[in-house]
Amino acid sequence: MKVAIIDYGMGNLHSVLKSVQVVSDSGTEVFLTSDPDRVVKADKVVFPGQGAMPDCMRELRAHGLAEAVLETTRSKPFFGICVGAQLLFEHSAEGDTAGLGIFPGNVLRFGHDLHDAHGERLKVPHMGWNRVFQTRPHPLFAGIEDGERFYFVHSYHFAPDDSALSLAQSEYPERFSCIVGRNNIFATQFHTEKSHRAGLQMMKNFLAWDGCV
């Protein structure tokens, strides 16, 4: 099995690569690539992203990878991470950026002057370990407790128009969608590669997944 991690020049993907390799078996080849041809020929695709969405979108197009992403989301098990998940939506408020439009909905900024239920101020970026509440069953949740903590770092979050796309939610302080998916596509706002055992378990589930729900 070939697993392509799409590298479009936005930051270091060493941890993403290692986190997939550490849960893969000897018959699995995991590689970073910016070659659209290698992406579409892979069996599974991981689509990471960090930094600002306008830069990510620009670099994705500059590397000629936008078409490859669109094509693989139509057929292969596909895992988007952080900005790689946000890019699947139609539009982001970050730099008024058009996304790939695979999912209807927008990427919005957390509000200013947020407070929790006890009146404590909440900072932005939303940075740290927060609970992920599963709202729909999914094969990638195998072995992961409902409410498990994952590592987040972001100031913008996606808001799908169709609630059926939302697979899990977190709270900051309002509930927001933190995993979206449809058929063969699964995408998280948090960083599986920085989420210790739970993140590795989710990636392991992805490697075992046939893309059907």
Add this chain to the structure above:
Amino acid sequence: MLAKRIIPCLDVNAGRVVKGVNFLGLRDAGDPIEIAKRYNDQGADELTFLDITASSDERDLILHVIEAVADQVFIPLTVGGGVRKVDDIRRLLNAGADKVGINTAAITNPDLVREAAERFGCQAIVVAVDAKAVNADNSRWEIFTHGGRRATGIDAVEWAVKMADYGAGEILLTSMDRDGTKAGFNLALTRAVADAVSVPVIASGGVGNLQHLVDGVTQGKADAVLAASIFHFGEYTVRQAKEAMREAGIEVRL
């Protein structure tokens, strides 16, 4: 709810973890990769590496340390110490760091923070603020450099606000008048900075027991607490620290 973070800090000199013993000097405390794995297994939320290597020909050793840790430890890694220019940050991020701490260079060249945040994203840039009280009633604090020996005349709270405006995604605030004392954080300073800035604040400097960690969050309003010696000397595990915080009603990841 978002958990408050506990961050063990490892001082690294020429590729080895060291610890100061009663200010008498540095003692070898072991292999950074082994220590990082131990803290990871204990449930550390992140790890911070402070490179204190003095000689320039040994400075690249930290890159190898980070590469090796990043291969095996899947939690966020911050590296600070000796960061002077954008290329230093790029090399640390490429080695596997998720965040890079900028300290003295932010004072001599604040635009470095802006440039780095634009290049690598705010989430990757931590500005370290070393501050201590400059009046008797502990209500005004200034930035100090050179291990707390040199005053800069810069107000610590105003500086932290400015650094967040320049693009720091987080402030690592060290109470220099407490560092190494085991007397607890300077809570008034921590509270003043945490209230003033819009980004998360990590409290550091002075932790001697688990109650100090609790106080940093409940009174200092820190989003994360950093400690070195209480973990290095085996007095407490990270797990024990988290249990103490949970007992005090603080959300932690256990």
